Amino acid sequence: MEWEMVAGLEIHARIKTETKMFCNCSNDTFGAEPNTHTCPVCTGFPGTLPVINSQAVILGAKTALALHCEIPHFSKFDRKSYFYPDLPAGYQISQFDEPISEGGYVEFFVGEEKKSIRMNRLHLENDAGKLVHEGGMSLVDLNRAGSPLMEMVTEADFRSPEEIVPFLKELQKILRTVGSSYADMEKGMMRCDVNVSLRPKGQKEFGTKTELKNMNSFTNIEKAVRAEIKRQKEILEKGGKIDQETRGWDVIKEVSLSQRSKEEAADYRYFPEPDLPPTTFTDEGIQTLQESVPELPAAKLERFVKQYKISWSTAEILSGDPELTQYFEIAAETSQNPKKTANWILGDFLAALNEREDISPMNCVLTPQNLGKMVQLIEKGTISGKIGKEIFPELLETGKDIEKLIQEKGLEQVSDTGEIEKICQEVLSENPQMVEDFKGGKEKVLGALVGQVMKKSRGQANPQMANEILRNILGK
Numbered sequence: 306m307e308w309e310m311v312a313g314l315e316i317h318a319r320i321k322t323e324t325k326m327f328c329n330c331s332n333d334t335f336g337a338e339p340n341t342h343t344c345p346v347c348t349g350f351p352g353t354l355p356v357i358n359s360q361a362v363i364l365g366a367k368t369a370l371a372l373h374c375e376i377p378h379f380s381k382f383d384r385k386s387y388f389y390p391d392l393p394a395g396y397q398i399s400q401f402d403e404p405i406s407e408g409g410y411v412e413f414f415v416g417e418e419k420k421s422i423r424m425n426r427l428h429l430e431n432d433a434g435k436l437v438h439e440g441g442m443s444l445v446d447l448n449r450a451g452s453p454l455m456e457m458v459t460e461a462d463f464r465s466p467e468e469i470v471p472f473l474k475e476l477q478k479i480l481r482t483v484g485s486s487y488a489d490m491e492k493g494m495m496r497c498d499v500n501v502s503l504r505p506k507g508q509k510e511f512g513t514k515t516e517l518k519n520m521n522s523f524t525n526i527e528k529a530v531r532a533e534i535k536r537q538k539e540i541l542e543k544g545g546k547i548d549q550e551t552r553g554w555d556v557i558k559e560v561s562l563s564q565r566s567k568e569e570a571a572d573y574r575y576f577p578e579p580d581l582p583p584t585t586f587t588d589e590g591i592q593t594l595q596e597s598v599p600e601l602p603a604a605k606l607e608r609f610v611k612q613y614k615i616s617w618s619t620a621e622i623l624s625g626d627p628e629l630t631q632y633f634e635i636a637a638e639t640s641q642n643p644k645k646t647a648n649w650i651l652g653d654f655l656a657a658l659n660e661r662e663d664i665s666p667m668n669c670v671l672t673p674q675n676l677g678k679m680v681q682l683i684e685k686g687t688i689s690g691k692i693g694k695e696i697f698p699e700l701l702e703t704g705k706d707i708e709k710l711i712q713e714k715g716l717e718q719v720s721d722t723g724e725i726e727k728i729c730q731e732v733l734s735e736n737p738q739m740v741e742d743f744k745g746g747k748e749k750v751l752g753a754l755v756g757q758v759m760k761k762s763r764g765q766a767n768p769q770m771a772n773e774i775l776r777n778i779l780g781k
Contacts, residue, residue: 306542307506310534311514312469313461315498316476317454318486319432320361326431326453327355327398327581335492339437339446347431347451349394354580357382361429361453362584363594364485365405368455369427371483371598374409376591382429382578391434391445399456401575404428405584411459412603413475415468417617419603422472423460430454435493449493455486461500461511466530470523473497474625478602482627490521497521499530502547503537512537513547517554517561529554533561605630613643622651629655632666632673639677646680653694657701670704679707687711691764722774725758725766729774732757743779751775 325332328346346353366376383401409424434450436443457476463469477495480486488495497520502512517533520526532554537547552561600608602624609620623633633650637643654676658664666673679700683693688711696710732754733740743750751772758771 308503308534308538308541309506309508310464310466310530311461311502311504311511312463312466312530313500314457314459314463314469314472315500316457316459316473317432317496318457318480318488319494320364320429320453320455321484321486322358322360322364322453324358325451326358326361326429328451330451332452334448334452335494337448339444340448342448343450348447349392349450355398355578357581357584358453362405364483365427365429365453365455366586366591367594367598368480368483368485369406369409370591370595371479371601372406372409372411372424372427372457374406374424374427376406376586376594377403378586378588379403379583380405380585381583382581383575384578385430386574389433390443391436391447391450393434393447393450397430397433398578398581399430400428403583411472411476411479412601413472414603414606414621415471420468420472422462422468425458425460427455427457430456466527466534469499469530470527473523473526475602478625482599482602484627490523493521495521497526499526499533501530501533501537503534503541512541513549515547515549515561516551518551518564520554522556525554525556528559529561532559536561599627613637613647615644615647619647619651623647626666628666632669635673636677636680639674640680640684642680642684645684646677649676649680653697654701657698669701671701672704675700675704675707682707682711686767689759689764689766689768691759691768695764722770725762725770726774726778728758728761728766729754729771729778732761733775733778740779 319332320326322332324330325347328344330344330347331342334342346355369376380400381403382398384396385399385401386396388395404426406427407425409427410421411424412419412421414420432449432452432454434445434447437446438444463472477488477490480488480495486494490496499517499520500514501517502514504510504512515533515537517526517529520529533552540547548563548566550566551564553564554561605624606617606620609615609624610617613620615623622629624630629650633647636650637646640646654666654671658666658669679688679693679697682688683690696707699705699710700707736754736757739750739754743754754775755768755771758766758775759768
């Protein structure tokens with residue numbers, strides 16, 4: 306029998322605000338000493354009152370609009386009651402039946418094929434803390450408790466595991482483009498639950514689903530989904546029954562393990578949060594937010610290919626990071642040569658940035674205007690590409706204006722025919738064997754001779770002119 310996968314995702318992303326969702330504690334908790342960013346509100350002390358972080362609401366709504374969701378005029382927070390050791394209040398403040406948004410869709414690419422997945426909703430809530438298991442003990446760190454979260458729920462539209470990671474990467478790009486979340490999975494700022502089921506090909510009814518919980522790595526998500534499909538398929542083909550349950554992924558053994566049964570829906574005893582007012586949006590407020598949503602990554606990718614005539618793979622990298630996108634567009638406008646600019650950015654520039662974690666594209670001392678000017682000077686023949694490579698590290702380190710640096714070091718490319726011819730004559734007289742080899746039919750020797758000319762001129766000779774002059778002197 307041929308089986309079809311059906312999957313839906315629930316993604317949690319931490320909202321990029323200075324403070325937590327309902328108190329003034331710092332939201333910058335990654336790497337901090339345990340329990341140093343807490344207060345009576347986020348640790349659930351009786352009698353404390355939460356206050357809504359308005360910036361979290363705005364960023365959540367803006368993200369929802371980027372996901373093409375509808376923003377209702379009225380939404381509210383609810384109490385979701387359940388017990389967990391790192392949830393000190395015994396309930397989570399979330400949104401149930403009247404969330405901040407509903408509907409929507411996300412467009413993304415699998416290879417160069419455009420896909421679309423429907424969204425069910427984006428809603429707001431606060432995070433729980435974190436359990437740390439070590440030395441035979443379970444310790445509670447409440448630094449994360451109360452951090453603002455967006456939960457984004459898709460419809461069960463995924464039909465193959467190959468669609469899931471590209472979708473998540475696109476969603477990550479959207480969050481970063483909007484500026485609502487760092488969405489760093491390694492730091493736990495974006496986590497994903499995957500609901501997976503199988504059904505016979507052609508059947509409309511869904512099969513029994515299992516939930517792969519709290520995945521925080523693209524690689525592990527894909528491995529876990531594939532493993533779960535295989536596990537369910539083996540059970541079904543033996544006539545067995547799939548249990549509705551939550552499963553965790555063991556990254557070492559690369560198997561999923563049963564965590565708890567979900568035969569019955571959990572009774573969270575939702576009721577409107579009595580200590581918080583509802584959230585309201587006017588038509589004008591929604592329109593203002595809509596206008597602030599930037600160009601989305603998928604649209605930008607298509608535009609880059611069309612506008613700049615660069616390859617799909619190059620455009621995919623340049624359109625994926627907001628700062629890199631901004632850097633490239635400014636540099637390309639200055640150079641008037643997008644392809645060559647993209648080559649420099651994806652090569653030397655990104656290599657240098659990858660070695661320095663404290664530098665991002667737009668805070669680098671080598672401004673995009675300066676890099677664009679360097680590309681322009683190379684194309685004009687003012688300096689050679691070799692000279693560009695040599696001075697690039699200094700530009701990255703000092704941020705000096707490229708034209709001033711060329712003047713200071715006397716690096717302008719030599720295009721004087723007489724001067725280059727003189728250097729070519731010297732090179733030929735110093736390399737008689739290479740001359741004989743070339744005359745004997747070894748064309749590749751010409752490249753080595755041009756290299757000698759470049760070396761003797763300290764990289765300043767125009768290589769095209771050197772090539773032509775050498776051929777003329779050698780009679781070919």
